Every structure is written in C-alpha cells, then in structure tokens.
Amino acid sequence: MSKGFLNGYRVLELSGQESLFAGKLLADMGAEVIKVEPPGGDPARLVGPMAPQVDPVEAGLLWQAMNTGKKSVVLDLETYKGRDAFLELAATADVVVEAYPPGRLEDMGLGYAELCRARPELVMVSITAFGDAGPYRDFVASDLVIWALSGLLYICGDPDRPPVRISLPQSWLHAGADAATGAAMALFHRGRTGQGQRVVVSALKALERVAYASHILWDARGRVLRRQGSALRIPPMGTTTPLIWPCADGFVAFYLFGGQMGAVSNPALSKWMDDEGMASPAMLAMDWPKFSIGHTPQEQIDREVVEPVAAFFKKHTQRELWDEGVKRRVMVYPINDASGVLAEAQLKERGFWVRLAHPAYEQELTLPGPFVKTEQGLCQVRGSAPTLGQHNQEVLASLGGQGGG
Numbered sequence: 001m002s003k004g005f006l007n008g009y010r011v012l013e014l015s016g017q018e019s020l021f022a023g024k025l026l027a028d029m030g031a032e033v034i035k036v037e038p039p040g041g042d043p044a045r046l047v048g049p050m051a052p053q054v055d056p057v058e059a060g061l062l063w064q065a066m067n068t069g070k071k072s073v074v075l076d077l078e079t080y081k082g083r084d085a086f087l088e089l090a091a092t093a094d095v096v097v098e099a100y101p102p103g104r105l106e107d108m109g110l111g112y113a114e115l116c117r118a119r120p121e122l123v124m125v126s127i128t129a130f131g132d133a134g135p136y137r138d139f140v141a142s143d144l145v146i147w148a149l150s151g152l153l154y155i156c157g158d159p160d161r162p163p164v165r166i167s168l169p170q171s172w173l174h175a176g177a178d179a180a181t182g183a184a185m186a187l188f189h190r191g192r193t194g195q196g197q198r199v200v201v202s203a204l205k206a207l208e209r210v211a212y213a214s215h216i217l218w219d220a221r222g223r224v225l226r227r228q229g230s231a232l233r234i235p236p237m238g239t240t241t242p243l244i245w246p247c248a249d250g251f252v253a254f255y256l257f258g259g260q261m262g263a264v265s266n267p268a269l270s271k272w273m274d275d276e277g278m279a280s281p282a283m284l285a286m287d288w289p290k291f292s293i294g295h296t297p298q299e300q301i302d303r304e305v306v307e308p309v310a311a312f313f314k315k316h317t318q319r320e321l322w323d324e325g326v327k328r329r330v331m332v333y334p335i336n337d338a339s340g341v342l343a344e345a346q347l348k349e350r351g352f353w354v355r356l357a358h359p360a361y362e363q364e365l366t367l368p369g370p371f372v373k374t375e376q377g378l379c380q381v382r383g384s385a386p387t388l389g390q391h392n393q394e395v396l397a398s399l400g401g402q403g404g405g
Contacts, residue, residue, distance in 0.1 A: 004030010021176030150207035158229030
C-alpha cells in the first residue's frame with residue numbers, strides 16, 4: 001500500500017463537498033491526504049444518500065465513496081488556536097486543496113502568501129465556481145447554476161420540452177478531476193524548479209470543456225447545438241428513429257444506422273427477428289447498405305422498421321438482447337441502473353469494485369476502485385473513509401501547539 005504515483009507527498013484538504021473528488025484522486029495515487037474538518041465534521045458528511053441505522057456523521061454514502069484512503073483531523077479554523085495549528089500543519093505539507101469562497105482564506109490569515117511563509121514551495125489548489133477574478137468571482141453557484149451557464153443544460157433533454165439536468169451533481173466532480181490534475185502538474189513543476197505555485201480551478205470552465213461539441217459546431221458552421229432527446233433527426237427530411245428503446249425489464253440503446261454503418265447490424269437484427277417470426281417483410285427485403293434514413297418518410301420508417309423493432313425489444317430482457325446481440329453482431333446495449341452496473345461481468349473481471357470494512361457499518365461497503373490500473377499498483381484505493389477525527393493524535397501530536405480545538 002506504500003507504493004503510489006504520489007507516494008511521499010502530503011496533501012491537506014479543507015472541508016467542503018467541492019474538494020472531495022480531488023482529494024480522493026490524490027489519495028488513490030498514493031499521497032497522504034489529510035481531511036481537515038471543523039468541529040462536528042465536514043458538512044459533506046451529511047450529503048445523502050444516507051445509510052440506515054448508522055451514526056449520521058458516518059452514514060453519508062457519498063462521503064464513504066469520496067474519502068477512501070484519507071485521514072481525518074479536526075481543527076476549528078474559526079479560532080486563533082485552530083488557525084495556528086493549521087499553519088504548523090501546512091509547514092509539513094506539499095499541497096493544500098481548498099474550496100472556500102475567493103478571499104475567505106485571506107481574511108482568515110490562511111491565504112497562499114501566509115501559507116508560503118510556513119512552506120515556501122507549497123502548492124495550493126483552489127476550487128471555485130467561476131475562478132478568483134472577473135465579474136462572477138464572488139457569485140455563489142450550485143451544480144444547476146454551473147450546468148446552466150456552461151451551456152450543457154441547453155443540450156440535455158427532449159427538443160419539445162425544457163432542458164433537464166443530469167440526475168446527480170457532476171460539476172464539482174469535473175472540477176475536482178481538474179484540481180487533482182493541476183496539483184500533480186504543479187508538483188512536477190516544483191520537482192524541476194523547486195518552486196511552488198497556486199492553481200485555480202473554475203467549475204464553470206471545467207463544464208464548458210465537457211460541452212466542446214457545442215463550441216465546435218458554432219465555430220465551424222455558426223449553428224447552435226440543440227437538444228436531441230432519445231431520437232436523432234436525420235436530414236434532409238428530418239426523419240427520426242429512437243436511440244432508447246423499452247425492453248422487457250428496462251431499456252436498451254440501439255442506433256438504427258443507415259448505409260454502410262448499419263450494413264452489419266441491421267441485417268443481423270432482421271435475421272434474428274425473422275427467426276422469431278417478428279421481422280416485417282420490408283426489413284427482410286431491405287438493401288441495408290443503400291438504406292438512407294434521412295430520405296425515408298417518417299410514416300414509412302415507423303411502420304416498416306421502428307414498430308417491429310420496438311415490439312421485438314419489448315419481448316426480451318436486457319440480458320437476452322445483450323448476450324444474443326453480441327453473438328449476432330447486433331449493436332444493442334443494456335442501459336444499466338446501479339444494480340446492473342454492479343453485476344457487469346467486465347467490471348468484475350477487471351477487479352474494479354473494492355470491498356472495504358468500516359467500523360460504523362456491520363457489512364463491508366462495495367465502492368469503485370482506482371481510476372487506472374498499473375502493474376505495480378501505483379493507483380489504488382488505500383482504505384475506507386476515516387471516522388471523524390480518527391487521526392488527530394497521529395497527525396497533530398507532533399505540532400508544537402498540540403492541535404487546535
């Protein structure tokens with residue numbers, strides 16, 4: 001467990017949901033990540049979903065997933081004693097990751113300039129909504145706000161309805177990944193030059209990069225990318241076919257390609273449906289390599305192709321469609337819920353899931369494993385999330401002030 005890309009580096013991660021993923025990635029890469037929590041615990045501990053019959057401060061399952069391999073110490077940064085203790089701790093650190101509002105740490109006497117007096121070569125990573133400069137600098141933003149401003153929200157959903165957001169918050173995860181990358185790059189730079197630096201991450205910018213397709217389409221054609229929903233409109237007639245199809249126990253994804261792109265999958269699906277007496281005569285007679293969706297009237301493609309395929313999919317389960325689809329080279333894929341992801345044979349074979357014991361839980365937790373695999377285990381999940389203040393004695397005992405309440 002001592003091996004890691006960042007083995008030997010110490011990271012201090014201040015409290016806040018926005019910084020959780022950055023700290024987790026750095027911990028997976030071998031850094032010693034110390035979560036600095038306020039008295040009573042990081043508020044992110046109380047973000048749901050919550051495990052039943054578990055002490056609330058340890059029951060947050062998001063907390064358990066995002067804090068594997070970290071240590072926890074309690075410092076009250078609202079007090080002189082706590083801030084002095086943090087400065088002492090910063091003198092032993094290589095990186096500080098924080099997500100306070102811009103200027104807040106400076107007001108507390110814990111800004112980058114002050115921390116560098118304790119550790120001149122320190123790297124500080126600040127995760128912000130909009131950056132530390134500009135007209136939005138002091139704006140407060142939720143995940144929904146960032147999605148909306150980034151342009152991603154506009155392209156999510158069906159074209160005849162208002163936009164819909166993704167089900168779980170994502171903006172701070174993208175910002176956290178950028179923050180971990182920025183920290184690693186800054187440490188590499190420090191290794192070459194001996195100089196630390198401050199890295200500022202904008203969650204808005206992180207989400208704008210995810211929406212790159214919108215930007216490219218505008219730059220190339222002057223067109224605004226619009227919501228397409230679960231069907232794709234094909235020119236010149238604007239004919240649509242579904243992308244998401246109901247099946248016997250959920251949904252599957254199937255793209256009815258035209259032309260050469262569907263020259264293998266479409267005939268194979270027609271043969272499969274014919275074997276079960278469900279293919280339309282038009283499907284069996286179709287010259288699929290020359291089939292053009294965009295030149296086929298909507299009523300015709302619905303009657304001759306979409307309706308028979310929809311009826312066929314509804315007859316079968318996800319597993320039946322996936323297993324037989326692989327054999328027949330039909331590009332139909334299950335749309336997994338959480339239980340389906342856990343059951344995926346590919347993830348199991350690669351050892352993606354890890355099972356971790358935690359003192360607050362009667363049974364082991366099944367959590368995602370490392371984001372990359374290496375032969376020497378340089379990136380791995382290095383233990384369960386810490387209990388509140390679990391490492392106070394280990395980490396703070398060596399400080400001159402014996403920590404801070």
